[in-house]
Amino acid sequence: MQPPRPRRRAPSAALSVLPALACALAAVPAAAQKAVADGYLCCNLRVNGGWASDLNDPRSGGRVLPLGSKVVGLTYGTAQVDVEIDGAKVSLGNDYSRNLPMEQFAARWIVARDPTPEMRGWSSKMQQAVKGGRLMRGMERRQVLMAVGWPTLRNTPNIEDPVWSYPAANGYTYKVVFDEHWRVKAIDASEETKALVMMP
Secondary structure, three states, X not given: OOOOOOOOOOOOHHHHOHHHHHHXXXXXXXXXXXXXXXXXXXXXXXXXXXXXXXXXXXXXXXXXXXXXXXXXXXEEOOOEEEEEEOOEEEEEEOOOOOOOOHHHHHHHHEEOOOOHHHHHHXXXXXXXXXXXXXXXXXXXXXXXXXXXXXXXOOOOOOOOOOEEEEEOOOOOEEEEEEXXXXXXXXXXXXXXXXXXXXXX
């Protein structure tokens, strides 16, 4: 007499959902699945209600997240990079640089190393200007970026141009003009705007 054959087990509930899970993951955009690398804020960044637009408008109110703030990367969205800064979720909004892939957009604002130590060799006035988000003549490009952030791609398509345009949501604009040595030689703006963005 032959021993009875072992009975085949029905697939477990956990295994039965794997095909459906695979299909669901395939339907999620790749950007949303990809984690954002941790790092530090390259520049001063304004945030309003958890949204930090790449316009970085100094008249937009809100609070300023200082350059060098520790960034914990979360996920990429369709037009934003979700991160955590000082324990709060912040969305870096790609509002006016849409031609940039999201990874490149994130790399503008989130850098691997804390940028603040390089400020130690600067003059006290230069350090004060950068920390306060103000511009002054004689600044290098790097110092401009740290102080007021990146100009949007829409208004300054080529970062190698000697004039960077910083428009804002309420219509005013200022331009940072560099000399042949890539130092700021002028701020082209109204007197009211100069008082807002320039170091006294």
